Amino acid sequence: MAVSRRLFVAAATALTATGIPLPAARAAAPDTRSRIPVSPHDTEADLVRTASQVRPTARQIAWQRLERTAFLHFGVNTFTGLEWGTGDEDPEVFQPTGLDTDQWARALSDGGFRLAVLTVKHHDGFVLYPSRYTDHTVASSSWRGGQGDVLRAFADSMRRYGLKVGVYLSPADENQYLHGGYANGSARTARTIPTLVHGDDRTPPRSFTLDATDYGAHMLNTLYEVLTEYGPVDEVWFDGAQGHIPPEKVEAYDWDSWYTLVRALAPDAAIAVTGPDLRWVGNESGLAREDEWSVIPVKENPYGRTDWALAYDTADEGSRAALVTALPHTDYLQWWPAECDVSLRDGWFYHPEQQPKSVEELTEIYFGSVGRNAVLLLNVPPDTAGLLPAADVTRLREFRERVERELPEDLARRAPTRRAPGLVTVDLGREREVDRVRLAEDVRHGQQVEAFVVEAHRDGAWTRVSGSGTIGASRILRLPAPVSARHWRLRVTGARAAVHLAEFGLYRSRL
Incomplete structure (x- = not known):
């Protein structure tokens, strides 16, 4: 993940009653107030007035209330010891013989988490379910006789224990590059999704015609499988990483078509962090800015990708001064709240020599993320057995208990x-x-x-x-x-x- 981030950015007064919880977010029609265009002639007063009129969507409000979400980096890298795979791994290395996704869900629930995102496909291209569109999957391993499906087990377990389900599909795909599908120079043309293959017995209730390259269509078909066969999905997580490929071989991602498909198949899912709903905070330490604005200036890159008008890691993304500074590069002011990602261990994938962060470190991260108008995304990597390590499980519980001691009882809840x-x-x-x-x-x-x-x-x-x-x-x-x-x-x-x-x-x- 740390490597992918570097490439990600390179690719790239009325008052209501206090102490009363807000009503649950209701599903609503698309709200154009979440993104308001600006004019190059706008004054500071114009920009501030526009910013004051920007509103979150129902899905963004629901996501922000989660506060603590979890990441689960799991795949062939777990067994090879790499952080960024090569795409030519032998699927046989994937042997989580003790896989227990219920254990994951119990530990995350006990840690106070309310949503978990699984690396369904990382940069190596290895897929954690038996896809129709690649052989680089769990089905090519002898694990569980080739019948294993980590995504199925994960989704069922999370819902069983009351957690929402998120999926991460890396746009970068080393395996598809090796097989000629990724960055092959193909043109964007109309593609039918899902694209039925030999022996495909599906009768899709819905199909789509979307513009895509060869690899863009591969991603669309993968998304279709994930979003139609594994139950409701609440977050779809993309980064903007490119593969370890020659610079002239960059794949232009079909963001507009990907977003369209996600919106159609999972309308309540927040699209992060190369997406219109949530943004990366700009570091991997889990810390938001002291003053973190949810309304920030953005520009629209090719094929509908939302991008920062200012640098991704600028110290000020949304103040009056920032709005003025960004204006020459700004297309819209947008509700684009921050997600703070960090790993419990030093690496994103499991490495046996690493140990989890201390409770004190996690507490500082909590106050620096949730306490600063952001949502914490804490990575907890399963080990080679397919379990969350005992030390990590204990640390998650200790973290939740520490937060409860930090904020034990609202003394003002029933006060006049x-x-x-x-x-x-x-x-x-x-x-x-x-x-x-x-x-x-x-x-x-x-x-x-x-x-x-x-x-x-x-x-x-x-x-x-x-x-x-x-x-x-x-x-x-x-x-x-x-x-x-x-x-x-x-x-x-x-x-x-x-x-x-x-x-x-x-x-x-x-x-």
Whole structure:
């Protein structure tokens, strides 16, 4: 994954009641407010006004509420020790004789995760289910007599334990390159999907005519299998990696056709992170920016790929200054929230000599991702037996327990609250110690807060105890030391438009 990221970027004030959970996101027709075009003549005031009008889709709201999601890097690399496979591996090396996807699901659920993404196809092209369109699959291994299907087991187990299902299909494919299908210079022409092959007994209830290259059609057929034969999928994860191939052999990916197929077959699935729904945060440390905007300037690259108007790793993606700086390269202002990926171990695939990160490291990652208006994507790689290592399982449980101790009980949940434009005041009934503050905007009304302070009433006066810039869907503040007060307030000091707060939570950690 670390290698693929480098190639990925190279290829490339009314207030609602506090403490009340937002209603569940409802399926809706496509909302054009999630992406609003800009003019090269827009002023800063024009850009800020447009940004204030951008809204998330229902699928983006549902995804943001997950907070913690898991990645499972598993495939031939697990057995060869590589991070990026070569595409000519002997499928016989894939022998997870103790595969237990229920164990994966139990561990992830116990760790507080709510969705898991499986590497159905990594850059080597090896596929974790018996595909009709390549022999580089589990069916070419003697594992389970050639009848094994990791994707089937994974999807069934995740749903059995209440987790949502995500799939990662790498656009890069070393095996297809070796066999002449990838980067072969073929033209985009109309292709019928699914493309029936010899012995194919399917009677597809739906078929599609989509423009694609030879390899683009291969990906479309693979997506069709995954999205029609394994139940509902909630996230489809692409990166933009190219293969280890000569630079003149770059494959122009058929993003528009891929997105169209995903939308048709899995309309509720968020498309990440080379996709219109979610973006890569720009690093692999699991940390968002101090002020992470969900509304950022974007440009549209060939074949419909959404891309950053500014550099992917710029320190400021969405402030007023960033909107102005990016304008010459901007086509739209878009709701494009950040996903923070990081691996529990140093590598993305399992390596026996590596150990999981400490609880302290994971806690810092949690506050630096979920606590900064992003979603954490933590990779937990299964081992050669097909199990999550015991040390990793223990660490996931310890991580969840630590978060629960950091944020044990919202002292403000049932407290009397007074509201005014740009101000929320909470009466805890008596003096209480607080050292954690959790805030959220009701992002159905956009992301508006640009600056705020949290204050406690002490010694007859309001005293600032913390503050920052953005809030978004989730902002968690850790106070340097516990502060004791009965009355607390949140005061918005800068905003783009009317602010709608969904949460003003006050906590005393139990560490």
